Amino acid sequence: xxxxxxxxxxxxxxxxxxxxxxxxxxxxxxxxxxxxxxxxxxxxxxxxxxxxxxxxxxxxxxxxxxxxxxxxxxxxxxxxxxxxxxxxxxxxxxxxxxxxxxxxxxxxxxxxxxxxxxxxxxxxxxxxxxxxxxxxxxxxxxxxxxxxxxxxxxxxxxxxxxxxxxxxxxxxxxxxxxxxxxxxxxxxxxxxxxxxxxxxxxxxxxxxxxxx
Amino acid sequence: xxxxxxxxxxxxxxxxxxxxxxxxxxxxxxxxxxxxxxxxxxxxxxxxxxxxxxxxxxxxxxxxxxxxxxxxxxxxxxxxxxxxxxxxxxxxxxxxxxxxxxxxxxxxxxxxxxxxxxxxxxxxxxxxxxxxxxxxxxxxxxxxxxxxxxxxxxxxxxxxxxxxxxxxxxxxxxxxxxxxxxxxxxxxxxxxxxxxxxxxxxxxxxxxxxxxxxxxxxxxxxxxxxxxxxxxxxxxxxxxxxxxxxxxxxxxxxxxxxxxxxxxxxxxxxxxxxxxxxxxxxxxxxxxxxxxxxxxxxxxxxxxxxxxxxxxxxxxxxxxxxxxxxxxxxxxxxxxxxxxxxxxxxxxxxxxxxxxxxxxxxxxxxxxxxxxxxxxxxxxxxxxxxxxxxxxxxxxxxxxxxxxxxxxxxxxxxxxxxxxxxxxxxxxxxxxxxxxxxxxxxxxxxxxxxxxxxxxxxxxxxxxxxxxxxxxxxxxxxxxxxxxxxxxxxxxxxxxxxxxxxxxxxxxxxxxxxxxxxxxxxxxxxxxxxxxxxxxxxxxxxxxxxxxxxxxxxxxxxxxxxxxxxxxxxxxxxxxxxxxxxxxxxxxxxxxxxxxxxxxxxxxxxxxxxxxxxxxxxxxxxxxxxxxxxxxxxxxxxxxxxxxxxxxxxxxxxxxxxxxxxxxxxxxxxxxxxxxxxxxxxxxxxxxxxxxxxxxxxx
Numbered sequence: 001x002x003x004x005x006x007x008x009x010x011x012x013x014x015x016x017x018x019x020x021x022x023x024x025x026x027x028x029x030x031x032x033x034x035x036x037x038x039x040x041x042x043x044x045x046x047x048x049x050x051x052x053x054x055x056x057x058x059x060x061x062x063x064x065x066x067x068x069x070x071x072x073x074x075x076x077x078x079x080x081x082x083x084x085x086x087x088x089x090x091x092x093x094x095x096x097x098x099x100x101x102x103x104x105x106x107x108x109x110x111x112x113x114x115x116x117x118x119x120x121x122x123x124x125x126x127x128x129x130x131x132x133x134x135x136x137x138x139x140x141x142x143x144x145x146x147x148x149x150x151x152x153x154x155x156x157x158x159x160x161x162x163x164x165x166x167x168x169x170x171x172x173x174x175x176x177x178x179x180x181x182x183x184x185x186x187x188x189x190x191x192x193x194x195x196x197x198x199x200x201x202x203x204x205x206x207x208x209x210x211x212x
Numbered sequence: 213x214x215x216x217x218x219x220x221x222x223x224x225x226x227x228x229x230x231x232x233x234x235x236x237x238x239x240x241x242x243x244x245x246x247x248x249x250x251x252x253x254x255x256x257x258x259x260x261x262x263x264x265x266x267x268x269x270x271x272x273x274x275x276x277x278x279x280x281x282x283x284x285x286x287x288x289x290x291x292x293x294x295x296x297x298x299x300x301x302x303x304x305x306x307x308x309x310x311x312x313x314x315x316x317x318x319x320x321x322x323x324x325x326x327x328x329x330x331x332x333x334x335x336x337x338x339x340x341x342x343x344x345x346x347x348x349x350x351x352x353x354x355x356x357x358x359x360x361x362x363x364x365x366x367x368x369x370x371x372x373x374x375x376x377x378x379x380x381x382x383x384x385x386x387x388x389x390x391x392x393x394x395x396x397x398x399x400x401x402x403x404x405x406x407x408x409x410x411x412x413x414x415x416x417x418x419x420x421x422x423x424x425x426x427x428x429x430x431x432x433x434x435x436x437x438x439x440x441x442x443x444x445x446x447x448x449x450x451x452x453x454x455x456x457x458x459x460x461x462x463x464x465x466x467x468x469x470x471x472x473x474x475x476x477x478x479x480x481x482x483x484x485x486x487x488x489x490x491x492x493x494x495x496x497x498x499x500x501x502x503x504x505x506x507x508x509x510x511x512x513x514x515x516x517x518x519x520x521x522x523x524x525x526x527x528x529x530x531x532x533x534x535x536x537x538x539x540x541x542x543x544x545x546x547x548x549x550x551x552x553x554x555x556x557x558x559x560x561x562x563x564x565x566x567x568x569x570x571x572x573x574x575x576x577x578x579x580x581x582x583x584x585x586x587x588x589x590x591x592x593x594x595x596x597x598x599x600x601x602x603x604x605x606x607x608x609x610x611x612x613x614x615x616x617x618x619x620x621x622x623x624x625x626x627x628x629x630x631x632x633x634x635x636x637x638x639x640x641x642x643x644x645x646x647x648x649x650x651x652x653x654x655x656x657x658x659x660x661x662x663x664x665x666x667x668x669x670x671x672x673x674x675x676x677x678x679x680x681x682x683x684x685x686x687x688x689x690x691x692x693x694x695x696x697x698x699x700x701x702x703x704x705x706x707x708x709x710x711x712x713x714x715x716x717x718x719x720x721x722x723x724x725x726x727x728x729x730x731x732x733x734x735x736x737x738x739x740x741x742x743x744x745x746x747x748x749x750x751x752x753x754x755x756x757x758x759x760x761x762x763x764x765x766x767x768x769x770x771x772x773x774x775x776x777x778x779x780x781x782x783x784x785x786x787x788x789x790x791x792x793x794x795x796x797x798x799x800x801x802x803x804x805x806x807x808x809x810x811x812x813x814x815x816x817x818x819x820x821x822x823x824x825x826x827x828x829x830x831x832x833x834x835x836x837x838x839x840x841x842x843x844x845x846x847x848x849x850x851x852x853x854x855x856x857x858x859x860x861x862x863x864x865x866x867x868x869x870x871x872x873x874x875x876x877x878x879x880x881x882x883x884x885x886x887x888x889x890x891x892x893x894x895x896x897x898x899x900x901x902x903x904x905x906x907x908x909x910x911x
Contacts, residue, residue, distance in 0.1 A: 024591040025578050029628035029641050032586040032689070034534055073748040107534055114532075167532060169461045170424070170491065171482050187473035191482060193466025195534060197753075 031099045039070045039196055040095040041163060043082070048089040048150060057089065057132070057148050068200050076200040082161075086154040086206045092119075092129070094145045094165070096196060105145045108165065108195070109133055113173055115195070117144025118186045120162040126153045126204055129181045142178050151204045158203035168192035254359065255348070255604070257613040257658030259672050259715045259728060260341040261772075268335060270859065270874060272906055273378035273387045273411075276310075279332045280358065283340050284786040285728065285770035287805040290890040291325040292460040293383075293416045293426045293899050295495075298328070299889070301342055301730060302766050302790045302804050303355020306681050307709075311359045313449055315503050315521035316350065318549035318575065322589075322681040324891060329453040329499035329525065331432035333376065333389040333409045336363035342728065342770075344674030344711035346654040347600050347615035350571060354676040354709035354734070365403035365438040365447065366395040374910040382902035383426070384486065385413030401440040408433035414488040419884035419900035424484030425458035425491060442509075449503040459493035463892040464532055468746065468755055475847045475894045492530040492538040500524040513559040521551040543588060544580035549573060563606035567615075572597040577682065579627075586689035588698075589682035590627025590645050596620070596679075611660040620651040621679045629688050644686060650679040650706045668717040676711070680704040684738050684759045690749070697747040697754045698740060704761060708735045711766075725773030730766070737764035737794075739801065741844045762796040780817050786810040791839070799841050806837035806849070806888055822862045830857035837888040847894055850886035855879050861906075872908035877901065 044065040047058040068076050084090060094117070096105045108115040112135060119129045128150040131142035144165065168176075169191045176190055183189060254260045261283050271279045277288045277296035289297045289304050297304050310317040310328050320326050332338070341357040349357050366372070371394035378387040393405035411430035415422045434451035462480035465471045505519040525548075528541035556568045575594040579587045600617035625645035656674040663669060687700040713730035738761055746753040768790040776782045792804045812830040819825045837849040861874030882901040886893040 024576050024593045024624070024626065027579065027587070027591045027627045027643075027645075028581040030579075030581065030583055030585060030587055032630055033537070033584045075748070104534070167466075167534070169464060169482065169532070171461075171484060175482075185473070187467075187469045188477055189481060191462060191464075191470075191474065191480065193464065193470060193532065197467070 033099050034195075037099060037104070038072060038097045038101070039074070039198055040097075041068045041070075041198060041200075042066070042093045042095070043068075043084065043090040043149070044093070046089050046091045046148065048148070055130070055148075057091065068198075070198045070200075074197050074199065076198075080200045081158060082200065082202050083205050084149075084151045084202065086151050086204055088207075089148055089150040091132075092147050092149045094163070094196075096165075108143055108145055109135065109141070112141045112143045114168045114170070114192070115143050115165060116168065116173060116176055116190070117147070117163060117165045118180070119144070119147075119149070119182055120164060120184060120186075121160045121199075121202070122182065122204075123155060123159065126151070126155055127182070128152055131178055131181065142176070144181075147181075154204045154206040158201045160199050161202035163196065163198040164194055165196040166190060166192050167195045254339045254341055255345075255613055255658065256611050257604075257660045257670060257672060258341045258345060259343045259670055259713045260339050261726075263338045263340075265336050268332070268338065269872060269906070269908060270861070270876070272333065272376055272389075272908070273380065273385070273904060274332065276328050276330045276332050276358070276360070279335075280338055280340055282786070282810075284726075284772045284788050285342055285768070286340060287788070287808070287889060289324065289803060290887065290892070292463060292890070292892045292896070293423055294428050294457040294459065295325050295327045297324070297326075298358060299805060300340065300356035300358070301732075301768055301770070302792055306352050306678055307354040307707075309349050309353040309357045311349070311357065312501060313360065313362050313451070313503060314505065314519060315501060315523065315551065316573075318523050318547065318551075318573070319497075319499060319525040320527050320545060320547060320589075322683045325459075325495075326497075326527070329455075329497060330360055331389075331407075331409050331430075331434075331451070331453055332360070333391075333432070334362050334407055334434060334451070335360045337361045342730070343656070343658070343672040343713045344676035344709050344732070345656060345672075346619075346674065346676035347617040347656045348569075348602060350573075350598055351596065351619055351621070351652070351676070352678040354678055354707070354711070355732075362407075362434075362436070363391075363393070363405070365405055365436060366393050367401050367403050367438075367440050369395045369397035369400075372911060374908060376909075377907045378904065380413070380902055380904040382899055383413040383416040383428075384488075385411065385428075387411040399439075403438050405436045406434075412488060415484060415486050416902075417486075417900050418479075418897040419879075419882045420897070421480065422484045422486060423896055424461040424480065424482065425493070426460055427488050427490045428455065428457045429490065430455045444509065445507045447503070447505045449501070449505075451501045453499040453501075454497070456490055456494060456496045458490040459495065460892055460896060461493075462895045464493055465895075467753055469753075471846055471894070478894070479896060492532055494530050496528045496530070496541075498524075498526045513561075515557045517553070517555045517557075519551075519553040521549070521553075523547075523549040523551075525549070537584060541580075541583055542585045544583050545589070546578050546580060548576045550575075565604040567600070567602040567604075569600045569602070570598070571600075586629055587627055588687055588689055588691070590625040590686050592623060592625040592645075592682055594624070595622040609662045611662075613656075613658045615656045617654045618651070619654070619677070620649070623648040623650070623679065623682075623685075625682065625686055627686060644688075644702075646702070648679075648685070648702070652677040652706055652708065666718055666720050668715075668719075670715040670717070671713070673712045674710070675708065677706050677708045679706050680738055680759075684740075687759075690747075690754060696742075697756045699756060699758045701759050704738060704759060705736050707738055707761075709733070710735075722776045723773070725771065728770040730768055732766040734764045734766070736761045737801075739794075741802075744843075762794045764801060765793050765795055767791045780815055782814045782816075784812045784814065799844075800839040802840065802844055803889060804837070804839065807835040809833045819862075822864065825860070825862040827860040828858070830859075831855070832857070834887065849888040850893055853883060853885035853887075855883060855885070856881055869909065869911045872906070872910070874906040874908070876904045876906075878904070 045063040049056040098104045130148045132146045133141045133143040135141050277298040285301045287299045339359040346353045373392035376389040389409040391407040395403045409432045413428045416426045431454045436449040438447040502522045508516045527545045529543040531542040551573045553571045558566045573596040577592045598619035602615035605612040624647045654675045658672040661669045687698045711732040715728045717726045740757045740759045742755045743758045745756045771787045774784045787809045792801045810832045815827045832855045836852045859876035864871045879901045
C-alpha cells in the first residue's frame with residue numbers, strides 16, 4: 001500500500017509540474033496577407049498600329065495616365081467615374097500591394113499558369129482587350145497585369161467595369177483562350193477563386209464629349 | 213489506507229482537474245484465486261452495439277467512420293472522399309466522444325473537415341454507445357460514444373501476430389498493417405505488442421470522372437507493454453497516427469459567385485487523371501498518444517484504476533495561396549492534452565457495484581506563428597474537471613444503473629484578429645479572448661429487463677452536456693477554401709442534451725433483432741447559419757455565417773434484424789430514421805442523415821477444402837432528404853439512390869496459422885450518385901465502383 005501511495009504521489013508531482021509549466025503561448029498577430037491589400041488600375045493612352053493580323057501599341061509621349069485606386073475592400077473612392085474615349089486604346093496596368101504596401105503584381109506573372117484577369121461589365125462591342133504580359137524569358141503570356149484596352153464604341157451611360165484577377169485551380173488555365181478575356185461565365189468555366197475583384201464606373205464617350 | 217488513497221486522488225483532482233471514468237477490467241475475487249477477465253468496457257444498461265474482430269475484418273482498410281457505418285443509426289459526414297467523420301443518430305464532432313484505448317481522443321474535433329485520428333487496424337473490437345452517457349465518459353457524450361478497444365496484452369510466453377495486405381481498385385490504394393505481440397518466459401505476467409500501418413491511395417474516381425487531388429497517405433504505429441501481478445496490473449502505451457490527405461480541387465471555392473457557379477454545374481469541368489501526388493489544398497495531421505495505466509485490487513471487492521494520458525495533436529492545413537505561400541500552412545495548430553482518470557470501484561456481496569470517479573483534462577492549444585493568415589481559433593488553456601458517482605444494482609431479471617456527475621471547465625483564450633469594422637474604415641488588429649467558466653450537473657439512469665431468455669428490454673435516460681468550442685466562441689475570419697466568413701459568439705452558453713433511448717432485443721435460433729427508439733431534446737443547441745449579409749474584401753464578397761443557439765429535438769428509430777432460413781442462408785435488414793427540428797424557430801436542422809435501409813443476403817458454406825466460405829450480396833437505399841431549409845443551404849439535397857454490394861471470403865488453415873481472403877465490390881453497378889451528408893455534394897459525385905482484396909495472415 002505504501003508503494004501505491006508513492007505511485008499516486010509521483011503522478012501528483014508530475015501533474016503539478018505539467019500544470020505550471022505548460023500554458024498557452026502569448027498569441028502573435030498574424031497578418032492575413034491574402035485578405036488585406038490595395039490595388040491600382042492605370043489607364044494610359046497609346047497608339048494602336050495595325051500590322052497584318054495583329055496590332056502594335058506605341059507610346060504617346062504627351063499622354064497622361066489616369067489611376068483608379070482601390071482600398072482593401074476592392075472599392076474605389078466614392079463617386080469614381082472614368083471617361084475613356086471611343087476609338088482610343090489604353091494601356092491598362094495593374095499594381096497590387098500587400099498589407100505592407102509592397103508591390104506584388106510580379107507574383108501573378110511568376111505564377112502565370114494559375115492566374116488570369118477577366119475584364120467584365122461592358123456591353124457587347126464596346127471594349128476590346130488584349131493581354132500583353134511577358135514572362136521572365138520575355139515570352140508572351142496571358143495574365144492581365146498588363147494589357148491594351150480599346151474603346152470600340154461609346155455608351156449612353158456608364159456601366160460597372162469589373163477587373164477580376166482569377167486564381168485558378170490546377171489545370172484550368174490550359175482551357176482559357178485569349179478570347180475569353182470578357183467571358184461572363186468565368187466562374188462556371190474557370191474554377192478557382194479571385195485574388196482581386198475591382199469595380200468602378202466606366203463611361204466610354206465619343207471624342208469631344210464633356211465631362212460630367 | 214483506502215481513505216488516504218481517495219484523499220490523494222481528490223487532491224490530484226483539485227490541483228489539476230484530471231480524470232474520467234473507466235472500467236476496463238472487471239475482477240472477481242475467489243479466495244486465493246484471482247480471475248481477471250476483460251469484459252466489454254460498456255455497461256450492460258447502455259444501449260450499445262459491438263463490432264467483433266470478425267466483423268471488423270470485412271471492412272479493414274477503411275477509416276474509423278466507414279468501419280462503423282454498418283451499425284444502424286451510425287452514418288458518415290464526409291468532406292469529399294478523403295475526410296469522414298462518424299455520426300451517431302444525427303450527432304457528430306464535439307457531440308460524440310471517441311475513446312482510443314481508454315483515452316478520450318482530443319484533436320481539433322470542432323472542424324467538420326477534421327477526421328478522427330485513429331487507426332482502425334488497432335481495434336479488436338469497436339463499441340458504439342448510442343445513449344447520452346456523460347456521467348461515465350465526461351462532457352461531449354451528447355450523441356454517443358465510440359470505444360476503440362485494442363486486443364488484450366498477452367500475459368504468458370510466446371509470440372503471435374498478424375499481417376494484413378489490402379488493395380483497392382478505386383484510388384489504386386495499398387495498405388499494409390501488421391501486429392506482433394508476445395510475452396516473456398522469464399517474466400510471467402509481462403506482455404508486449406507492436407503494431408503499424410502504412411497506407412497510400414491516389415485520386416479516386418466517381419462513376420464517370422476522377423476527383424482531382426483526393427490522394428491519402430497514412431503512417432501509423434503503436435507499442436504497448438503491460439505487467440500483471442496477482443494484485444495489480446500496469447500498462448504503458450504509445451501510438452502515432454500520421455496522415456496527409458488531399459482536398460478535392462473542385463471544392464475550393466472563393467466568393468458567392470464561385471459557389472453558385474460550381475453548384476450550377478454540379479460536377480467538375482476540369483479533367484484530372486490518376487495520380488498519387490497530393491498538392492494544396494491538403495491537410496497534414498500527426499497525433500501522438502501516450503497512456504499509462506495502473507489497476508490495483510485493494511481488497512477482494514475494492515479496486516482502483518488510475519490512467520494518465522498525454523496527446524499531442526499537430527494539424528497543418530495548406531490552401532491555394534498567392535505566390536510561394538502554398539508551402540506555408542494557412543492553419544497550423546498544436547493541441548496538447550493531459551488527462552488523468554481515477555476510478556474506485558466497490559462491489560457488494562449481492563453483486564451491487566458502486567463507482568467513484570474523478571477525472572480531468574488540461575489542454576493547451578497554440579497557433580504556430582508564421583501562417584500569414586487569420587488565425588481561425590485562438591490560443592487557449594482549458595481545464596476540465598469532473599467527479600461522478602455511479603451505482604449499479606443487479607437483480608434476477610433486472611439490472612439498473614444510475615449516476616450523477618458534476619463538471620466544471622475553465623477556458624482561457626487569447627488571440628489577435630484583423631477586423632474589418634465599418635464601411636470605408638481600414639482593417640485593424642484586435643486582441644480578443646478572456647476567461648470563460650462553464651459548469652454542469654449531469655445524470656443518467658439505465659435499466660435492462662431480461663424478460664426471458666429471448667426478450668431483453670433496455671432503457672437509458674441521460675443528461676449530457678458540452679461547453680462551446682473555441683471556434684463557436686471566437687472564430688472571426690474567412691474560412692479559406694470553403695468560401696464563407698464565420699463569426700463566433702463569446703456569449704454562447706453550454707449545450708445540454710437529454711436523451712431517452714430504448715432498445716428491444718429478441719434472440720432466437722432463426723430470428724434475432726434489435727429495435728431502438730430515442731427522443732432527444734437539446735437545450736442551447738449550437739449551430740451556424742448564414743445571416744444574409746456579406747463581407748466585402750479585395751477578392752470579392754463572402755457570405756457571413758454566425759454561430760447561434762436554439763433548442764432542438766431529435767427523434768429516431770434504428771432497426772437491425774437477421775433471419776436464418778437455414779444454416780447456410782440468412783437475411784439481414786438494417787434501417788435508420790431520424791427527425792430533427794429547430795424548436796425555437798420552427799425549422800429543420802442541416803446535415804441530418806436521410807432515411808436509410810440496408811439489406812444483405814448472406815451465404816455460409818463449405819466448399820471442398822475450404823470449411824468456412826461466405827458470400828454476401830447487399831443493397832442500400834438512401835432516401836432524398838426532404839427536411840431542409842432552402843435559405844440555409846446552397847442547394848437542395850441530392851436525389852435518392854440505390855447502391856449494390858457484393859463480397860465474399862474464406863479462411864484457409866495452414867497448420868496452426870490462418871490465411872483469410874476477402875474480396876468486396878462496393879457500388880457494384882458504378883452508380884453516379886450524390887450523398888446529402890457529403891459536404892462536397894455541391895461540386896462533385898461520390899465514389900464509383902471499388903473492388904477491394906484483403907489478405908489477412910494470422911500466426
